[in-house]
Amino acid sequence: MTKISVNTKIKAIEEYASSNASRGFVRRKYGIAELEFQICVGIYAKFGKEALLNPPQVTGDFRLNLVKWKQENLASISETCIHFAFRSPGSIPKWESIYNRQGPQALMGLRRGRKSKNGQTTRQKSRRTTSSTPKAVSSSTKRKLIIKDTT
Template sequence: MSRKRKYSDEFRLMLVDEYLSGKNGGFKTIAKKYGINHSIVERWVHLYETHGSEGLCSSLGRYSGKFKIYVVEYMHMKEMSLKETANYFCIPSAPTVAKWEHIYYEEGPQALLKERRGRKSMINKKKLKPKKNVNENEELLAEVQHLRMENEYLKKLNALVLQREKSEQKKK
């Protein structure tokens, strides 16, 4: 299922031609005339200058993991900005490249090879409880036994105190 594009190729080309002819002013003037953001017109002009009319026919498809890795590495090798890189590789928006760069440096290049679209699978993955080692279990059992003995001692002590108080009351 393909996404519907907001602006047709003909409309994009018309605005680029209008800008390049120089008759109607700059990016902002043309953008205001058609009620769109000037950065969009600027991006279309740069795409046209870099790739010709094919650059305006953006591909709204998927990119392979190898392509993503290549784009990020090329960007850093040539010290290009996100915007320049997106224009050079005819990627519709710079934030796409920024996301790839973030994944590349946070999770490594291999993370770009994974498909990240769609819902995560609903398979119940049981979280493995860390196995307590034997020494820790033995220590816990010893502590429980110690606390039980302490509790018994305090109960006996309390009983003796109560018994002494009763005997003192009887003497009076």
């Protein structure tokens, strides 16, 4: 799936708002997914262009407030995204599942990104690879080794 820039989405929203074209026609013209465009139009209508350009900071408190509000108001994912000016609808079911299974504290400790396959963080990996990599051999040492091998 192609990533569409925020500026392109804003251009599409403004075209949709200023013309008689349907939402489906405009979103297909710009190659934007239906749910994504619906959420962006809602955020733009409620908060304006700035909310799309400057999304909210995702913290543990933000996740917790979002999930609690969604459950208290029996809101859909798109309604929740619009209410919080949050453009990533895929995260909400994950957070809600974590909240329901493990409680609110589990949402507070989440980190951005994917877990690595072997459980190490990327920083630990980079340290390990740099320490296990052999040091650069000087050219004079290489020559000595080559001469030694030929004799």
